[in-house]
Amino acid sequence: MSAAPGETRTAGELAQPGCSMTGFATAVAGLAHDLAVVIFGERDCSNAFQRVSSAFSSLRRWPVFTAAIRETDVVAGAAEARLEECLRAVIRHRHPRAVLVLSTCLAEVIGADPGPPCTRVEADTGVRCVAVRTSGLVPRTQAEVADHVAAVLVGIGSARRPDRGEPAVPDGGALNLLGYATGPSREDPRTGVAFRAEVRAVLARVGLRLNAAAPAGAALRDWGALPAAGFTAVSDRALFGGLLRLLDRPDHSAIEVRPPVGLAATDAFLAAIAHGTGRDVAAVADAARALPAREAAVAALARARARHAGRHVAYGIGSMHDFRPEHLAWEGLSHLPALLEAGLEVELLIQERDRPEVHARIRRNLAAAGASGCAYRLFYEPAVAAPVLRDGRFDLAYLPDFLADQAAAAGVPFLPFGALDPGYAGAARIDRVLDAARTWTFRERYGRHLGRGGGDA
C-alpha cells in the first residue's frame, strides 16, 4: 500500500486545504488538564475551531484562551505585550503544564512575533510556552497541519523534567499506533477502546505491548510516550513525515500499515505489524482467529455480501475538513477495502475542478492508494453534488455528513463518512451499517411524500 520506491506522494492533496490555526486548535482544544492554548489574534479567531459540538464544548473549564488583540493594540504595536499579559494570567490562574500559542492571520499581517513573549514568560515562570506560527494566510493541506501538530505535541509531551534523567532507549517490545481511528467514533463511543483492546490482545501473544496511540483519543501523555516505543505502525507515512523524522533513531522502526477497516484489512494489518516487528506472523493470525469479534466479522461480511453485493456506491473524498488523520490517510480512501470486500461496486465522487492537472493528481493518488481501478466523477463544490449523485444512479452514498442534504436531494440512501469502524469489532458491524443506510422502511414506504418542504420553517 505504500508508494512505489522512489515515488513521492504529498498527503492531503485531494482534501480541502485549511487554516493551520484552525487545525491546531481543533486538534489540541480537548487536551484539558495538560495544556493551555492561547490564540494570538482577535477574539473572533477563537471561533475558528470546533467549539459548539465537540468534546471541548462539554468541558467544565475551557483550556483555550484568546489574546483578544484589539484595534488599539494593533495601532500601538502592543499585540506582543497583550500576549505576554495573557500568558502570565493563564499560568497564574490555571497552572498548565505547558502553553501553546497559536498565531493568526492578524498577528502575521502586523508582524507580531509570539516568540519573545513566550521566551520571557517561560524564563520567569518555568512553564513551557511554545509559539507556533499558524494562520490562514497560507492555506495548508490538512495533512501538513496534522503532522505539525504531532511534532509539536511530541515535543511538549516528551520534554524531560530535570529530575527524570536521560530518556529511555526505545523499547523493542512496544508499539505505537499512529494515524488510526483509536478514538471514539460518531457511531459508537466504544470503538476506539474496542480496537485498542483487540490490538493489545493479539499482539500480547507475541510479546508486543501497545505503548501509545495518537492522535485519535490521545492525551498529552500519549504524545509524550511515543518516543519510548521501538516500533510505530503508521497509517500513511506521507501524513507524518515530520513526526517520523523526530522518532527516527537506531532503535526505532516505523512500519507503514494501511488502516484496518474491513475484515481482510484487519487481518493484513496485524500480519504486517507482526512481520514488521519480527514477530511470528502465524502466531498473530492464530490469536486473531481466536477473537470472538473476528468470528462475528466473518459472519457479518457474509450477510453483508448476501444483501448488498453489486450495489453501486458513491464514495466521497475531497470534501472533508476535520483535520483528522484517520480520515485523511490515503486521501480518505482507507475505508474502501471494507466496501469492496462486501461486494459493493464503488465509484469515487471527488470534490475537485475538472482540469487536466487535477486528473493527473487524482490518478497519481489513486495509484498510490492501490485504487487505480476505481472510476471517479467530480463535483466542484458541495452545493452541486446532488446532480452528480443523480447521474451516477447510485444505490448508496458514503459521504461526509454535510453532504447529506445532497444525497437526500438526489434520493440516494446516505451513509456518513466515518461510519465504518476499524478492527474486527468494526468489521462485525458492516452488515448492520449497510442495512441501516439501505433498508430504511420509512423512506421506501413514504419516499414519494418526502421533499415537500416539510422540514423548513
Added chain:
Amino acid sequence: MSDLAPFELHDTDHGDLFGAFLAVHAMPGAVLLLHTTVGCKFKTQQNLVDHDWARPSHHDRIWTGVDDARLISGSGRRLVEFATTWYERRRPDVFFVATNAAIELSAFDVEAAVEDLRARLPCPVVLLKAPGWAGGLGRGYRRVVEAVAGLIDWRPEPDPASVAIAGYLFDRFEMDHAANLGEVRRLLAAIGAKVPAVLLGGEGLPRLAEAARAASILVLPHAHASLPALAAASGRRCVATDLPVGLHGTSRFLRAAGGAAGVPPEKVEAAIDRELSRAVPTIGRVEGRLRGLAAAVCLDTPLAAAVTAHLAEIGVRVPLVVLTDGGEADETAYRETLARHGCPAAPGRVIAGASHDRTIEAMRETWRAEPFRVAFGSSFQLRAGTGRWGLVQMGYPCAEKHWIYPVPWMGFNGAVALVQRMLDAAGQVA
C-alpha cells in the same frame, strides 16, 4: 474582575462576521462572500452546522480563496472574478461581501472591487467589514437587517393596518422559529393587524421587500440599536418593543402592535382577554408546582429579560441570571426590560458578560447555596448540571435540542409551552 477574565472564552465570542452570516443564512437566496483568509470558513459555517439541522449552512457562504499571494498581487481582482463567476452559477438575490482584519490591513483594493461588482452585477452587493476585534453576533445580524432595509423600495403606499417586524433573531430553520412566527402572526391577526414581512424570518429578499406595505415597523430588542437606521431607511414609524414572551410580555407586545397599527385598544384588549382565558387556566393547573421552583437563566440579554419576566409572573424564583452574549451583554438593558415588564421579583444575582468557565462556576455556586432544579440556557450549559438541574435549551447554540415539531416560546402558546418544558426539565432531576 480577575486578570484572566479578558482572555477567557465566552459562550459567544463572535465579532460581526458570524452574526452577519446568521442573517444571510436566514435569507434564502442571499450569499455571503468571505473575502477573508481561510479560517473564517470555520468561524461561520462550523458554528452553525450543529445548531441548524434543518437547512445546511455551507451553501450560504463562499470563500474567495484569498491567501498571501493574492493579497500581494491585489485581492480585489480575485474578488471581482470570483463573484462574477458565482453570480452566473447561483443567481443570488443579494451578495454580502465580508472582510476580516487581516484583509483590511493588507488589501486596499476591496472597496473599489465592490464598486466594480455593483456596476457589473444585476443584484445588490453589500460590503460588510468585519474585523474580529469589534462587534458581536447581535451587531453583525443587525448590520445585515439594516442593509436589507436599505435595499427595500419603500415608495409604495403603506397600509395603516400592516406592521412589519424587525430584529427577529432567526438563527435556524427549525420548527421552534416556525412556531414562534406562526404564533406572532396569529396573535397579530387576532387584533386585526397584518404582517407583510419579518426581518428576518427565513424568507428571501423579494419577500422581505413586502415590508414596504407596512405603515409601521415593530422593532424587537435584538434590533433596538438599529431603530434610527431602520426609520431613516424606511420612512416608516418604528416602534421599539420587547419580546412577546410570557403572558404579560405578549400582552404588552400586542398593545404596542395594536397602537402601531391603529387598532382600537378595546379590540386589542378583547383579543388578549380571549387568549388569557385559554392560556391562564392551563398554567393555573400547575401553579402550585411552579411556586416552589427555582430556575437559573443563562441567555442573551433580550431573551434572558423576557424569560425572567415570565418566570417571575408565574411564581418561579430566579436566583441567578447570566447574560451570555459576551461583549454585548447589557445588565442595564436587562434591568430596564424587567422594569418595563413590571417584574414583581428582582433576580438574586445578575452577571453580565461572564466567561464560559465563570458562568458554570456561578451556576454551581448558586446551586449549592440555593438549589434550582431548572436552568434556561444553551447547549454549553447542558452537561454542567447533570444530576443537579435540568436544562431548557434555548438561544444559541442549541446543538442538542432540535425541533421537528412546532413548539413556540413566543406568544401565549409559547408561555404555556415554556411551562411545559420547565416541568419536563425539573422532572429530569430527583
